[in-house]
Amino acid sequence: MEGRLLATAAHVRALVESHHAGDDATFRAALAELVEAAGRLGDRSREVEELRKLLGVRRAATRPQAPAPPPPPTSVVQPRGELGRVLSVSLPRATLADLALGSDVMTRLHRVLTEQRHADTLRARGFDPLRKLLLTGQPGTGKSTTVEVLAAELALPVFSVRLDVFADLTAEDAVAKLSLVFDLLAQSRGVCVFEDVDTLIDPDGGERSRPRLRDVLRAFTGHLEADTSNSLLVVTTNRAQLVERPVLRRFDTVIDYPLPSAGVVHEVVLRRLRGFDLSAVEWPRVVSTASGLSHEQVSAAATLAAKQCVLDGTDQVETAALLAALRERRQMLKMAP
Structure with a gap:
């Protein structure tokens, strides 16, 4: 059977079940995994190449079915004063088609979008949608692009918070500005990304005071846990091993971005x-x-x-x-x- 496409039972089951359920996103993810598995085995047969073409056609011609989002605002007002230094607002135009990620990551992102789009239905039955996400992985693996895609797919603005600036503020000033950020999230729904939380952990010391950073990190995680807004909160880190368990438990899900x-x-x-x-x-x-x-x-x-x-x-x-x-x-x- 060398040089021929071999589909595992798991692949076949995923393809059949997703087809019957009309779940095109899962179908495409399973098909991509099948093609990838064949590639790892060195299979370059005609069947594999035809599947690659089919996968490209389906990706170009279809999108996951979801309720049409409301039109996004055409412009945003940038924060000024106390928030202007630590927070910026943007309106991304990225889509799921702009993401090239592994099937596991894509499946989990689809789940986040599905729960967000049906948040009212879930809350009516006593469940909260996935809302507080920790994205881990090396720089350049797609974490920032994911934030833009989530916001664009949900027709929401992106609030980008610079945690590196917080790390250089006095503890009192940092805590005050964090309160302002979370007050804004309670009033204006969006996708709020806190980039590189490891800058608050600062394992290398440097000129920063560890006790002061611990106070800032404690205030941040406290706000994160207490937040009950409708905003989607996304925290990213390039060094997941530095994030301790008390911080990890504040999140609804952790998604790792491999190379x-x-x-x-x-x-x-x-x-x-x-x-x-x-x-x-x-x-x-x-x-x-x-x-x-x-x-x-x-x-x-x-x-x-x-x-x-x-x-x-x-x-x-x-x-x-x-x-x-x-x-x-x-x-x-x-x-x-």
Whole structure:
């Protein structure tokens, strides 16, 4: 059976059940996992390539069914005064189609969106929707883009809170500004992201006072636990191992963002090079060279290869150009402190 597509019972069951349930999101996730599993086994048969094409068609032609969100506001007013230094507001336009993530992460994000869209139904039966999320993973793996997508899909603004600024304030000033942020969330529904909570933990010490940071972190987690607004609260960290259990228990769910798998690398490059001729690309070599790089780094390498095509006056992306761009990104990582 070498060189032929082998579907496991789990794959077949997921495909059949999601098809009968009309759950296109889960169907696509199961199909993507099947194709990825085949790729890991080195299967490049005609059946696998046809499934790749089918997956691309379904992704382009369909979207998860959900109630139509209300139109988002056309503009926002940026905070001033006490909040202006620590908080900014934006109206993202990203969609689920902009995310290239593993099937497990995508399935969990679909669950968050589904519960948010049916929050009233859940509350009527005594349940709260998933609302307080901790996103963990290395830089560039899709956490920030996820925040934009969640907000755009729910037609909500993004409130971005700079925790690194809080880390440099006096404890009294930081606690006062945190109160202002959470007061705003109680009045204006949105997706509020607190980026890099590890800046409040500060494991390396430096010039910051650990006791002062502990006071700020304690105030932050207290507000997080007490918050009963309708806003979606998202906290991100690049170093999940530093987040202690008393902080973890404040969240409804923790979603880990791993480095891209072979299938996700393929998807990231396809999306970034949409409109270019990729018929000459040797995907196994590209995927192997991209191993260990983040989504952001793979996308940046694909962008570099695309620009080279434009400068050369061609639409065909060569394998050598992609490999060179990926190696350049890897070299940049080695140079970083």
